[in-house]
Amino acid sequence: MRLILVQYSPEWENKETNKKKLIDLIFGNLVKESVLIFPEMTLTGFTMKSNDFAEDLNGDSFQYFSQIATDNNVHIIGGLIEKEDSLFYNTLIHIDAFGKLITSYRKIHPFSYSDENRYYTRGNKIVITEINGWKVGLSICYDLRFPELFRRYGKERVELIIIIANWPDTRIGQWSTLLSARAIENQCYIAAVNRVGDDLRLHYNGYSAIYDPMGNEIISLSDKEGIISAEISKAKVNEVRNKFPFLDDIFLI
Numbered sequence: 001m002r003l004i005l006v007q008y009s010p011e012w013e014n015k016e017t018n019k020k021k022l023i024d025l026i027f028g029n030l031v032k033e034s035v036l037i038f039p040e041m042t043l044t045g046f047t048m049k050s051n052d053f054a055e056d057l058n059g060d061s062f063q064y065f066s067q068i069a070t071d072n073n074v075h076i077i078g079g080l081i082e083k084e085d086s087l088f089y090n091t092l093i094h095i096d097a098f099g100k101l102i103t104s105y106r107k108i109h110p111f112s113y114s115d116e117n118r119y120y121t122r123g124n125k126i127v128i129t130e131i132n133g134w135k136v137g138l139s140i141c142y143d144l145r146f147p148e149l150f151r152r153y154g155k156e157r158v159e160l161i162i163i164i165a166n167w168p169d170t171r172i173g174q175w176s177t178l179l180s181a182r183a184i185e186n187q188c189y190i191a192a193v194n195r196v197g198d199d200l201r202l203h204y205n206g207y208s209a210i211y212d213p214m215g216n217e218i219i220s221l222s223d224k225e226g227i228i229s230a231e232i233s234k235a236k237v238n239e240v241r242n243k244f245p246f247l248d249d250i251f252l253i
Contacts, residue, residue: 009197154186
């Protein structure tokens with residue numbers, strides 16, 4: 001299965017500009033039946049104006065991503081600000097190659113250090129989706145610091161975990177270390193997409209990356225907008241798990 005990671009610098013809270021920017025960036029770079037992955041809060045940046053940009057799961061952002069999916073015959077993983085009743089969520093959506101919304105994941109760990117928990121309600125369940133016969137666990141940014149979430153995915157034998165993020169450059173060393181650790185612990189591929197550029201307070205330098213089930217970096221991109229891609233193999237996951245059956249010895253979760 002081919003993964004395509006889109007690392008870009010969104011214009012702050014400007015959805016229409018960012019829609020055009022992404023179309024220009026991905027044009028000519030897509031492969032049919034691949035998985036196209038965008039950063040957290042894809043079209044707005046990491047804004048706390050949840051009330052201003054929230055939408056339901058059939059809203060403007062979904063329609064935009066759905067059109068990309070159907071036009072290019074690709075699966076889409078993207079981020080948006082979801083509203084349900086009077087609550088707001090930092091949400092990841094999976095859209096299949098026919099433009100259908102397959103599932104959504106609400107960020108379980110809002111980033112309290114920057115008061116995200118004041119503006120967004122936390123999710124309360126893990127979400128595993130299916131893409132081209134692969135079991136795929138879903139997560140968002142700050143979730144990466146909580147191994148118990150990823151351990152549950154490992155115990156469910158997911159073969160790939162996707163992380164979409166807005167992770168600043170001041171802690172990028174921890175980003176890379178944790179990505180490798182999550183891959184090693186759960187013997188699966190990790191695909192993590194970060195942004196670049198600046199928002200009102202922070203600078204971002206990307207380091208979007210794919211790691212194999214042994215924790216080795218396959219590919220990464222730093223300090224610039226761009227697209228990276230790699231082919232991943234389910235046989236590699238099975239090989240590692242059969243040779244080192246560590247997941248059979250999980251006792252505390």
